[in-house]
Amino acid sequence: MNLQEIIFFLNIFWSNKGSIIVQPYDIEKGAGTFNPATFLRALGPEPWNAAYVEPSRRPTDGRYGENPNRLQLYYQYQVLIKPSPVDIQGLYLDSIREMGIDFKEHDVRFVHDDWESPTLGATGLGWEVWLDGMEITQFTYFQQVGGIELEPISVELTYGLERIAMFIQQKDDVFDILWNDRLTYGDIRRREEFEFSTFNFETANIDKHVSLFNEYENEAELLLEKDLVLPAYDMVMKCSHIFNILEARGALSVTERTSYIQRVRNMAKTIAEDYIKAREKLGFPLLAKLNH
Amino acid sequence: MSEKKDLLIEVGLEELPHSFIENAMKGFENNFTGQLSNQKIEFGKVTAFSTPRRMTLFIKEVNINQNDYLEEKRGPSIEKAYLPDGSPSKALTGFLKGNNITKDDIATKVSENREYVFLLREIKGKDTFTLLHEILDITLKSLYFPKTMKWENTGFQFARPIRWILYLFGEAIVPFKIADVVSSNYTYGHRSYGNSRIVINNPTEYEKKLAANSVIADRYKRKLQLQKQIEKIIIPKGLEVPEIAKDLYDINNDLTEFPHAVICEFDKYFLELPVEVLTSEMIEHQYYFPLIEGSKGKLSNYFIAVSNICEKSKSVYGYQNVLRARLDDGRFFFNEDKKKGFSEYNEKLKTVTFHEQLGSMHQKIERIMKISEVLAGLVSLNNKEKASVCKTAELCKNDLVTLTVNEFPGLQGIMGYYYARASHYSEDVARGIKEHYYPRFAADILPSCIEGSLVGIADRLDTILGIFSIGLKPKGSKDPFALRRKVFAIVKIIISMKLNYSMRKLIADSAGLYSCQKSSALVMDEVEGFFLDRIKSIFTEMGFLYDEIDACISNVMDDIYEAYRRVLALHEYRSHKDFEDLLISFKRMGNILKEEKKFLFSEDLLIEKEEKALYRHFISVKDRIVENVNIKNYNQVYSILSSFKPYVDNFFDNVLVMDENMELRENRVGLLKIIINIFSDIIDISKIVPG
Numbered sequence: 001m002n003l004q005e006i007i008f009f010l011n012i013f014w015s016n017k018g019s020i021i022v023q024p025y026d027i028e029k030g031a032g033t034f035n036p037a038t039f040l041r042a043l044g045p046e047p048w049n050a051a052y053v054e055p056s057r058r059p060t061d062g063r064y065g066e067n068p069n070r071l072q073l074y075y076q077y078q079v080l081i082k083p084s085p086v087d088i089q090g091l092y093l094d095s096i097r098e099m100g101i102d103f104k105e106h107d108v109r110f111v112h113d114d115w116e117s118p119t120l121g122a123t124g125l126g127w128e129v130w131l132d133g134m135e136i137t138q139f140t141y142f143q144q145v146g147g148i149e150l151e152p153i154s155v156e157l158t159y160g161l162e163r164i165a166m167f168i169q170q171k172d173d174v175f176d177i178l179w180n181d182r183l184t185y186g187d188i189r190r191r192e193e194f195e196f197s198t199f200n201f202e203t204a205n206i207d208k209h210v211s212l213f214n215e216y217e218n219e220a221e222l223l224l225e226k227d228l229v230l231p232a233y234d235m236v237m238k239c240s241h242i243f244n245i246l247e248a249r250g251a252l253s254v255t256e257r258t259s260y261i262q263r264v265r266n267m268a269k270t271i272a273e274d275y276i277k278a279r280e281k282l283g284f285p286l287l288a289k290l291n292h
Numbered sequence: 293m294s295e296k297k298d299l300l301i302e303v304g305l306e307e308l309p310h311s312f313i314e315n316a317m318k319g320f321e322n323n324f325t326g327q328l329s330n331q332k333i334e335f336g337k338v339t340a341f342s343t344p345r346r347m348t349l350f351i352k353e354v355n356i357n358q359n360d361y362l363e364e365k366r367g368p369s370i371e372k373a374y375l376p377d378g379s380p381s382k383a384l385t386g387f388l389k390g391n392n393i394t395k396d397d398i399a400t401k402v403s404e405n406r407e408y409v410f411l412l413r414e415i416k417g418k419d420t421f422t423l424l425h426e427i428l429d430i431t432l433k434s435l436y437f438p439k440t441m442k443w444e445n446t447g448f449q450f451a452r453p454i455r456w457i458l459y460l461f462g463e464a465i466v467p468f469k470i471a472d473v474v475s476s477n478y479t480y481g482h483r484s485y486g487n488s489r490i491v492i493n494n495p496t497e498y499e500k501k502l503a504a505n506s507v508i509a510d511r512y513k514r515k516l517q518l519q520k521q522i523e524k525i526i527i528p529k530g531l532e533v534p535e536i537a538k539d540l541y542d543i544n545n546d547l548t549e550f551p552h553a554v555i556c557e558f559d560k561y562f563l564e565l566p567v568e569v570l571t572s573e574m575i576e577h578q579y580y581f582p583l584i585e586g587s588k589g590k591l592s593n594y595f596i597a598v599s600n601i602c603e604k605s606k607s608v609y610g611y612q613n614v615l616r617a618r619l620d621d622g623r624f625f626f627n628e629d630k631k632k633g634f635s636e637y638n639e640k641l642k643t644v645t646f647h648e649q650l651g652s653m654h655q656k657i658e659r660i661m662k663i664s665e666v667l668a669g670l671v672s673l674n675n676k677e678k679a680s681v682c683k684t685a686e687l688c689k690n691d692l693v694t695l696t697v698n699e700f701p702g703l704q705g706i707m708g709y710y711y712a713r714a715s716h717y718s719e720d721v722a723r724g725i726k727e728h729y730y731p732r733f734a735a736d737i738l739p740s741c742i743e744g745s746l747v748g749i750a751d752r753l754d755t756i757l758g759i760f761s762i763g764l765k766p767k768g769s770k771d772p773f774a775l776r777r778k779v780f781a782i783v784k785i786i787i788s789m790k791l792n793y794s795m796r797k798l799i800a801d802s803a804g805l806y807s808c809q810k811s812s813a814l815v816m817d818e819v820e821g822f823f824l825d826r827i828k829s830i831f832t833e834m835g836f837l838y839d840e841i842d843a844c845i846s847n848v849m850d851d852i853y854e855a856y857r858r859v860l861a862l863h864e865y866r867s868h869k870d871f872e873d874l875l876i877s878f879k880r881m882g883n884i885l886k887e888e889k890k891f892l893f894s895e896d897l898l899i900e901k902e903e904k905a906l907y908r909h910f911i912s913v914k915d916r917i918v919e920n921v922n923i924k925n926y927n928q929v930y931s932i933l934s935s936f937k938p939y940v941d942n943f944f945d946n947v948l949v950m951d952e953n954m955e956l957r958e959n960r961v962g963l964l965k966i967i968i969n970i971f972s973d974i975i976d977i978s979k980i981v982p983g
Contacts, residue, residue, distance in 0.1 A: 067624070069617040084443055086455070089306055093483070103484035105606045107599040109547060110344075112309035114439065125441040125452070127307060132610025133578055133597060141443050141453075153443050172613060253643030 001099060002178040003165045003185065007053055010077050010159065013095050014051035019079065022052040027234055028241040031056045031117075032078030032158055036233060039120060039268075041080060042145045042154040044276045046286035048082045053161070057241060059248035062197035065190040068173035072196050073189075077159035084141060084155035092139065092157055096131070099168060107132050115140045119240050119264040121147035121272070124156065136163050146272020147265075200248040209249075213242045213260070220267050229274045236267045296336070296353040297462035300495035301428060302479055304456035307344040310546035312437055312451050317342045317511070319435050324349055327427040332359040333420050341499065341509035343549040346479070348509060350495055354461070358417030365391065367409035370400060384409060424466045428459065432470055444472050456480065460495050481505030482549050484601050506602075507549045515545040521553040522581065522596055531583040531592055536571060543579050544598035554597045554604045556580075556611045562619045565626055566710050567591050572700045573618045580615065625695035629707070634715035637690035644693060650758040650806070653689050659758075659805045661685040663750035666801045670793035677742060684724035684743040685750060687712060691725070705729040731781050738788045745789045752778040753802065756822070761806035761815050765822065779826040786852050795823060796849040820849055827852065836863050843979040854924060858974050861926035870937055871930070875980050877940045878933075881964040882978040884949055893962030897955065902946045903963060906939040910967055917970050926974060933971065 001009065011021050022037040032054035033039060041048040054076045062072030085091065089110070097103060110127040115138060117123075124140035138158040142150055162185070165177045175186030220235035243260045246252050252260065279285075301324070308316065321340045328335050328351075336353030367373065368383040375381050380388075380395075388394065391411055401410045437451040444453070448471035459466040459475035468475035478489045479498070485506045492498050499509050508514040519541060526532065533540075544551060562570065574580040574595055581596040597611040641654040650656070664685040668678045691697050691708035708725035724743025728751055731738055739745045759765065759773050766775050785791070799819055803812040827848055831841045840862050848855035865871045885891075898904045913932050920928040949964070951957045968977065 063624075067620070069620070083445065086444075104601060105603050106610070107601050107607045108484065109600055110307035111547065112307070112311070125439065132607040133580075133614040134610055141441055143441055151442075151447075152445055153441075155443075167610070170609070172616075256643075 001165070001168050002180050003161065004180055006099065006161060006165055006168070007075075007077065009099060010051065010095065013098065014079055017049075017091060019049045019051040019081070022050045024052060024054050025237075027237045028057050029054070029237050030058060030240060030244055032076040033117060033120065033122065033156065034237055034240065035078065036230065038078060038080045038156065039122075039145060040230075040233065040272075040275050042082060042142050042150060042156075043148060043272055044279050044284065045152070046082075046279065046284050047152075047290040048080060048154070048286065049290070050081075051077070051079045054078050057244065059196075059200035059244045062193065062200050062248070064197040065175070065186075065193035068175070071162070071174065071189075071193060072200060073192070075161040077157075077161050079157040079159075080154055082154035083152035088155050088157075089139075092129070092137070096136075096164075099164070101131065101168070110139065113138070118261050119243070120145065120268050121265045131167060134163060134167065136160055136167065147269045148272050148276070200245055204245050204249050206246065206249055206251045209242050209246050209251075213239050213246070216242070217263060217267065220271075224270060224274060227274070227278070229271055229278050232267075233271050233275075236264060236271060239267065240264050294334070294355040294357050294359075297356055298460075298495035299335070299351040299354045299424075300348070300458065300460045300492065300498055302341075302346050302348040302456075302458035302498070303432070303454055304346055304458070304480060305344075305450075305454055306452045308347075308452050308546075310344065310543055313342050313344070313347075313511075313546045314542070316435065316437060316451065317347060320347050320431065321349060323431040323434055324427065325351070327430055328354070331420075331423050331427065332361055332417065333357075333423070334359065339510075342511045342546075343507060343509060343514075344547060345483075345549065346507075346509070348498070350498060354420060356420050356461075358420060358423065360417045361415050363411065363413050363415045365411040366401075366403055367398065367411060370407040370409065373409045387411070421461055421464070421466065424459070424461060425468050428466075428468055429470065446471055458492060460492065463494055482507050482600075508551075511545065514548070514551060515541055518545055518548075518551045518553060518598065521551070525553055525555050525596065526583060529583075529594065531585060531594060532589075533581050533596075534571070534584045534591075537575055537581050540575060540579055540581050547579065548598060548600040550600055550602065552599045552602050552604055554599050554608055554611065555594060556597050556608050556615075557594050558612065558615050558619060560593045562623065563591065563593060565619070565623060566706070568703055568706045569622045569626060569696065569700070570619070572703060573622055574615065576700070576702070577618060578611075578615060580611070622696070622699075625699055626710075629694040629696055629711060630714050634687060634690055634708075634711040634717065637693050638686070640693040641689060647758065647762075649762045653692065656754060656758075657686065657689055659754045659802075660688065660747065660750045662805060663753055663798070663802045664747050667746050667750055667793065667798055670798060671746070671791050673742065680718065680720050680724070681743050681746050683717065683721050684728065685747045687717070687721065688725050688728050688747050688751065731784060734777075734780070738784055742789065745785045745791070748785055749782050752782055753798065754805075757799070757802055757815065757819060758806055760819050760822070761803075761812075765818060775822070776826060779823055780830055783827060783830050783852060783856075787856050790853060792851055792853050794850045795852055796820060799823075823849065827855075831856070831859055836860075837866075839979055839981040840866065843976045844974070846976055857924065858926055861930055862975060865927070865930040865934075868934070871934055872982070874934060874937045874940065875977060876982050877937075877944060878968065878977045879980050879982075880944065881940075881968055885961060885965055885968065886978070888958070888961045891958045891962035891965050893959055893966060897959040898963070899956065900947045902939075902942040903960060906936075906943045906967075907963060909936065909939045910963075914970065921970075921973055929971070929974060936967075 015021055025035040029035065035052065035054055037050045037052060041050065055073055056076050057073050059072050061070050063070040081088065093108065109130040111130050113126065113128040115124045115126060122142065122145045124142040126140035128135040129137040129139055137160065140156045142154045142156060144150060162174050162177060166174060169178055171177050175184060175190055177185040179185055179188050216235045216238040220232045223232035223235065243264060247257065317340050321338060325335065325338055334355045335351050339350040341348035341350065367387040373381055373384040387409065393411060393413065397411060397413045398409050399412050400407055440449040440451055442449055454471050454473050456479065457468055457473055457475045458477060458479045459468050460477055465477045466475060478491045479502065481488050481490055481502065482505060488505065490501055490505055492501060502509045508517065522533065570591060571582045574582045583592045583594045583596065584590065585592050599607050641657060642652050644653040646653050646656040661682060664681050668681045673681065688708065691704060691711055694707055694711065696707050697704050705726045705728065709722045712722035712725055720741055720743050723741050724747055727739035727741060727744025728748040730736060730744060730748065739748055755773060756775050756778055759775060799816055803816045828841055828845065832838065836859050840859050844858040844862055845855055895907065898907055913935065917929060917932055920932065947960065949957065949960045951960065
């Protein structure tokens with residue numbers, strides 16, 4: 001399977017399980033969890049079932065396209081289901097097995113790893129899924145999002161697409177992954193890794209990013225006053241990414257870092273609360289449509 | 293004899309965190325069997341099974357009935373139960389009615405010295421079967437886990453989702469429901485081999501049927517099998533599992549249902565990395581067993597991974613690949629870190645907060661340097677040693693801001709050692725950086741060099757003084773900064789390095805480093821009190837008796853090491869019976885002296901031969917006592933003290949101290965006083981309590 005076939009496969013697999021296939025959200029973010037299809041939809045009583053690819057930016061992980069395992073941008077395949085199905089572990093394992101991985105020959109394991117996103121005020125319990133010792137998926141039962149205790153509980157699956165492709169294609173270097181049958185991951189993305197690593201580590205203007213953070217934060221507050229929760233949340237994603245760049249630039253002391261995280265979290269909390277109120281005003285419409 | 297049946301409960305789970313399993317199983321067994329006993333249900337042998345996916349109790353020969361028992365319940369007192377005419381009062385009729393009993397069911401019994409009406413009735417034991425729901429319900433709801441979660445809509449909390457419950461009493465399914473899961477008579481096999489549903493007809497067939505489906509349910513048998521597999525691989529190669537990896541047996545055992553050890557290797561060129569980096573990558577991130585060549589040998593490039601399936605050949609590639617990627621990263625971090633001179637990291641410590649009110653790590657370092665310098669002066673180091681200590685203090689926290697320590701916090705100090713050497717600091721300084729964290733836990737090794745010892749004391753004292761200065765001293769069981777453990781470490785270091793210095797002076801000279809609301813005099817007092825209190829309990833933990841500690845500790849803050857030596861010498865000498873008796877005689881002297889305020893002494897006033905003999909003996913050994921007290925040879929002092937035994941005994945047997953003649957009396961008190969005084973620097977005999 002090449003990389004795009006893996007994505008096609010997962011889309012069809014989860015579509016058959018009732019997931020809507022959401023598209024990547026067009027704002028930079030550190031993980032698929034930030035996509036409103038996860039962060040916001042995990043909140044409140046309405047059921048939800050979605051799957052999507054999400055480009056995830058981790059500026060500090062950039063290595064200028066020179067390290068076989070590290071990228072400043074990579075692709076997650078994200079599944080969020082609320083409430084969590086009884087046989088979710090089995091469903092997940094089916095999705096891996098059907099990609100051609102035989103668990104009688106390859107050692108699959110659920111290894112304790114609780115998850116926490118301090119910026120999103122989110123926590124969950126679950127595992128890293130190991131395949132022959134390599135983490136290929138983060139499997140999490142959300143407990144809190146935006147500081148709010150969840151009910152019902154959502155389950156989140158985050159597949160590391162590059163790792164799965166490396167495993168299936170037996171490649172030691174991420175840039176050797178076949179994207180389709182003719183072009184490699186490196187053909188498509190190596191230059192991008194180089195330029196963004198340079199930007200993230202060397203050229204991003206610190207003062208401008210600090211002021212951008214302030215501007216977006218300010219904007220989020222104004223939008224919330226006008227009950228525009230969704231645009232306000234866009235601003236939070238912006239802030240979170242700018243914070244990541246400032247960190248990659250080495251511009252933050254440990255103390256400052258804590259205070260930036262706190263600022264993003266405060267916004268995320270308010271948005272989470274306001275989002276639930278907004279859905280309540282609409283009468284939680286998906287309750288009737290999606291409840292089985 | 294009641295009929296008996298075997299009982300089997302298996303709670304099927306999504307993988308429990310491996311670190312929870314051992315305690316969870318103890319709790320499961322204790323809670324469940326505790327409930328059986330409470331319910332007066334007799335049972336036989338209990339076997340607990342566990343894998344990541346199941347917690348199981350197999351209990352042999354459980355009575356099918358509760359034992360019959362006598363129900364007892366106190367009613368009103370006799371005075372209140374009957375009216376003067378002997379007829380039942382309202383209180384009594386209420387009690388009868390309330391419990392649905394008649395007068396035949398009550399008796400009179402004494403309780404708390406009064407007579408009461410008691411309900412006494414024989415209760416027929418219920419069917420065990422009907423009680424099993426409640427017993428398991430209470431057991432699961434009261435089971436403790438370090439962290440719990442919700443996953444379904446009843447809101448029940450457990451470590452991980454429960455997916456099935458197998459509950460058999462004999463061959464019957466015990467009806468049970470929790471968290472939307474209903475009990476059954478089936479279990480599931482190993483995930484990788486079909487995860488098939490397996491019907492268990494009888495508790496006794498559980499273990500065998502699971503084994504046939506690639507699940508070794510017994511945690512101990514599974515571990516033993518894993519150990520044997522590993523031995524079989526490594527012994528022919530002359531390799532061993534190092535001490536630091538021993539926990540991996542349990543960890544891997546609790547991560548597998550069907551463990552298989554797999555030998556793997558990594559590229560030899562990674563062996564250039566510090567050994568701690570290699571082993572941390574293997575142990576902490578991947579749970580791989582590093583291997584060494586012989587018991588104290590070098591790290592080998594072989595390692596062992598533990599698989600959960602029996603086919604190993606295809607997994608090896610993955611196991612090795614993951615480690616290679618990690619070691620590549622480790623190498624990247626290590627080389628990046630070394631690109632800067634080690635001293636350059638000092639500046640970055642300004643960005644790390646030590647404590648909000650006590651400033652950055654950089655400020656902490658400045659204080660540690662000052663305290664280390666004072667301490668180096670107090671223990672009279674030469675200039676070269678002093679310089680080495682100060683350099684160690686300056687550099688000791690620099691590795692905290694390196695990439696490698698950021699990745700592996702457990703390598704703090706150890707990376708400092710490598711980076712200091714790479715930047716051409718002396719071996720002493722590098723070792724000092726590494727060892728200033730020792731001891732890291734109660735049974736840990738201690739620093740072997742003066743640099744690590746003094747900087748380790750300074751670092752800890754800085755934290756203690758700092759935290760006291762902002763009013764956050766430990767209270768009761770709350771000691772969030774582990775200050776008690778810090779005093780413990782300081783005392784251990786002082787003793788092991790034989791450091792003679794005044795802790796009081798060190799505290800006094802350091803207290804001014806903290807600008808705080810409290811006056812530094814108050815902080816000094818509090819910290820001294822804290823030390824004194826801790827030292828007493830540390831000495832007690834070392835096996836010294838309270839009175840020995842009290843007798844020797846009066847000026848401990850002037851020299852902790854000497855106080856320790858005095859207690860130790862006293863403790864050792866006390867095992868001689870004669871010495872114990874002598875101490876008691878001396879204590880008598882002390883008691884007499886306490887009562888008698890006036891005394892004088894003149895040799896001319898000695899009359900009795902026993903008092904003369906005592907005095908002569910005193911004169912003959914006096915110089916040796918003074919000399920040995922001065923050179924702190926406490927054993928010798930106690931040996932001389934022992935020589936007083938016959939003289940003191942004779943004195944007390946034959947001479948009356950409290951003579952009617954006041955002059956003689958004061959003279960005799962005076963004699964005792966000069967004898968006692970000569971020992972007073974090393975022991976306060978009045979504190980001794982006869983054993």
